[in-house]
Structure formats: structure tokens, C-alpha cells
Amino acid sequence: MAIDDLPDEHEQGERVRNWLRQNGLGILAGIAIALGLVGGWRWWQAREHAQRVEAGVAYQRLLNDLASGDLDDAKAQVAAMRGTGYGELAVLDLARAQLDAGDLDGAIQTLQSGDAGDPALEPIRRQRLGQLLIEAGRAEEAVSLLADAQDAAGLETLGDAYVALERDAEAREAYARAMARADVAAPGRGLIELKLADVGGEPPQNEVTR
Secondary structure (H helix, E strand, O other): OOHHHOOOHHHHHHHHHHHHHHHHHHHHHHHHHHHHHHHHHHHHHHHHHHHHHHHHHHHHHHHHHHHHOOHHHHHHHHHHOOOOOOHHHHHHHHHHHHHHOOOHHHHHHHHHOOOOOOOOOHHHHHHHHHHHHHHOOOHHHHHHHHOOOOOHHHHHHHHHHHHHOOOHHHHHHHHHHHHHHOOOOOOOHHHHHHHHHHOOOOOOHHHOOO
């Protein structure tokens, strides 16, 4: 192409203007969408942060009420906290306070109402509920609750429920499984071993020489 054939500044400007007229709306729409996405993301982050702060404040208020013995207000707060990051912790704390106050049935009802929202805390809730059901003479319910337990504490409590029902063979199996899942250095491991021996069981072969 000869130099004379190159478009001059006026022609170049006209081409740019034509291109903008043809594509400007799409460009503006794209910019608007991008800005909307950024704004929406920032709004969502701010909302999530505000909810976490609000839930933390509510949980601290619950702890204060439990410390002062105001269980009626604490029950309402726990109900309002369901579905939040503190919901399962609140259930466990309220149940402990009710048990300390001598309200076994209330503690059972509170634990039964847990929403299982936290996979890390759910085994703890079920194990504590199982213990209280056994204490209340409802061992059959504890067996049903913990029949699929996979953690050492849950299996130990399942064994306790079988003992309460005088089903020693099933208790031995549950305690043996608890032994297999308990950490070697766990403080409660020796107690599981004693329980296993009480129902005629023996620790796993690799545990005999410990």
C-alpha cells in the first residue's frame, strides 16, 4: 500500500466514530454489567460480614444470660439463632445450663431440637443427647440415635446404651469399635478399655502389650 493510500486523520476519526456508533451501546452495557457485578459482590461481602458480627453479638448475649441463670430468655435467643454459625453451639450451651439447673427433660428437648447445621458439632450433639437419654431411662432411643455413629465418643455412648439394656454382645462390639477409633493418647481411652472388659471383651490384639 502506498503512503498516499493511508487514511488521513479525518478519515481515521470518522471510522472511529462510526465504530463507536455501531458498538457503543454494547460497550456501555458491558461496563454497566461489570460495575453491577463488582457492586453486588461488595454488597454481598458487607452483608455477610454484618450478619457474622450480629450473630457473634447475639451469641455473647446468650452466654451472658446463661451465666446469670436467665434460661427463659436464653431459650428464645437459641431459637432465633438457628441457621446461623452459632446455632449449634448455642444449643449445646443451653442444654448444659439446663442440665446444671437439674432440668434433664429440658436439656433433652433442647438437644433434640438441634438443627445439625455444623458437621463438626453434630456428633457432639448426638453423643450428649445419647448420654442424657440413657440417664433418663430411654436407652432404646439412644441406640436408635447412635446406631450409625462413627466417632469414638458416639460409639462409646452406644455401648453404654447397650449395657443399660443388658445387651452385652452388642456393647462389646460398640466398645471395640470405639477403641479402634480412639486416639492412642486420648484421655478417655483407658475408660473405654475398662468398659470393654466389664462386658467380657478384650482390647485389640495390638493393644495388649501397651
